[in-house]
Amino acid sequence: MSRLEAKKPPLLISEPLTGDAVSQSLSLLSGILKSSYGPAGRLKQLHNGVGGCVCTTSQSSALLGHLSVSQRVLRVLTASVRNHVSRFSDCGLFTGILCCGFIEHFRSLNVAPFTVIKISKHLLSLCMDHLKSEACGCRVSVDFSSVETLVCLVRSILTSKPACMLNKTEVDHLTSLVLKAFIFTVPCHVETKAVLGKCVIIPVKGRRVVDSTVFPGLLIETPEIQLGKPLAVKRTGSNMIRIALFSVSMSGDGFDPEEGTVAVHHGISLEESELNQLLNVGKQLVKDEVGLVVCQKVMHPSLKQYLKENGVIAVDRAGLAVMEPLGRMTGSQPIASIHSSSPGCYGSLKDLCIESFASKHFLHLIPEDTVICSLILCNRSETAWDELKRVCETAEHVLQLTMKEPLALLGGGCTETHLASYIRYKSSSLPASTFKDLDCSQTQYQLVADGFCRSLESVARSLSHDGEDILTDMVYGHCWFVPPGSPSVSKWSDLVSKCGCGMNDNTEDLSWTFLQGQSGFSAIQGCPKEPSAKVTDLLTLDCFAAKCSGLQVALETANLILDLSYIIEDQN
Secondary structure (H helix, E strand, C coil): CCCCCCCCCCEEEECHHHCHHHHHHHHHHHHHHHHCCCCCCCCEEECCCCCCCCEEECCHHHHHHHCCCCCHHHHHHHHHHHHHHHHHCCCHHHHHHHHHHHHHHHHCCCCCHHHHHHHHHHHHHHHHHHHCCCCCCCEEECCCCCCHHHHHHHHHHHCCCHHHCCCHHHHHHHHHHHHHHHHHCCCCCCCCCCCCCEEEEEEEECCCHHHCEEEECEEEECCCCCCCCCCCCCCCCCCCEEEEEECCCECCCCCCHHHCCCCCCCCCCHHHHHHHHHHHHHHHHHHCCEEEEEECCCECHHHHHHHHHCCCEEECCCCHHHHHHHHHHHCCCCECCCCCCCHHHCEEECEEEEEEECCEEEEEEECCCCCEEEEEEEECCHHHHHHHHHHHHHHHHHHHHHHHCCEEEECCCHHHHHHHHHHHHHHCCCCHHHHHHHCCCHHHHHHHHHHHHHHHHHHHHCCCCCCCEEEEECCCCCEEEECCCCCCCCCHHHCCCECCCCCCECCCCCCEEECCCCCCCCCCCCCCCCCCCCHHHCCCEEEHHHHHHHHHHHHHHHHHHHCCCEEEECCC
């Protein structure tokens, strides 16, 4: 009999935020996120120490996906950020940096956590109300009848990740491709509820970025296809191509020994029986005038030959990734068994052709109505391609979110400094009834508000990686960067040309001051209702939905961590 061990009591850790280990880990995580932020962010190289692939990135999804976090408190933080990124694809670093800032500034206050949480929630409501109001000076309306604002939005995403290693020509080329691919996914005819399509990214590594291109419909790589020969395909009476989609293996070895034993009569070959069944399926497909058969897995060579002889194009090893967009594009339903296929599962295509790109050959499936497209994405190295793929997927998702809520926020740190200025302006003129409702003193409210604003400003300061001085103006509350090593001058307008987002220039006297998060910072004079520049000036923009969610997630996560009084860990 094995020896029984007595149960160990649970490990109780009181006031977990007061420990030095947590403080050091939080500071380290904050430093990693801040140093990765923005177009000039520093790259991180992540590997597991025992071999395997190496990831070079500055993206939050890749960073947090590869980081091993041992501190229990920080696991809550990273899990919240990763959940946000899984839903919005964007503003992950913003959310993480802001959450770390809230925790660092709020826990240093001599105010009870319960009071801090109540006040910070009120400050968050002021921010959200301002962001959703027409008078908000850091919000831009997105007009889908013109591509100008959309170009700014996509360009801002593409230039925010230096690991993509893109020059201006490549950024311009990819911006137009991403927008073109997105337009392909928007349905032309909407009866009730619009459902956007999908862009399938096809990798081509080792080629120039400007070689990238986009096709309407779906490209399926077919190495065995022969170029130069006409593509003869069977069509229906309406000149459409009928397609059958199989998600089951058609290799003829459907029997799995692990599933049990099969009794076979003497003289009967199980393999021959399987092949006969497959050929019967092929005969039925030919009879039903199917012109294209796509199998997710392997197809028996004899079946492929039979279909070819009868004018049916057969493609196998298509893979799981193309099944969902292919079914959606053609209206076909994947057939999960060779014993239960019916004409109701078939779909249709408008046309088929062969496309050749680099050394790869593709079968180009062209639908009647395009809601699926294929983006052939090129980059010079595998590392740069991996980062570029993530960026393009983010851009597509951001455009989808923007179509649902056609708004964008100013980037380049301007939204953060504007909100900080707005909160200082509002918190200085609140009625006494507000403090009574929150059960706090005016001094407590001002302390928390100052920590809230400092946290927002810390995000803007994270965009500086080369020692630039950061200014903010007293009119719009925007963020301005002074090049490092600039000479001392009497007028700041001689050193700054445009604010971080590009909306305002130095033509008017905006009374600049250093952005250092001082509690004595002056409030903005007002919030401009209309932008002072046109969106054609290539503004830096952020996704409205993603940034609003990031602001809420950052504060809610920080409040949750601040409210922790015990960590109870089972040691058995």
